Amino acid sequence: MGLLTTLSGKMQRLIRIALIVKDSGRMLAEHHIAAARSSGASNADIQLTT
Structure with a gap:
């Protein structure tokens, strides 16, 4: 996760969503x-991530 700290908060949260969905989509919570939305991610960003 050290590399993630150089990315924007928006990208960090989108990557976290992608990693959660990769393991189990059922683990993704509201x-x-x-958190992604509060960091500036749009609905389209989140949809493309999943």
């Missing part, structure tokens, strides 16, 4: 989506 707070993950809310």
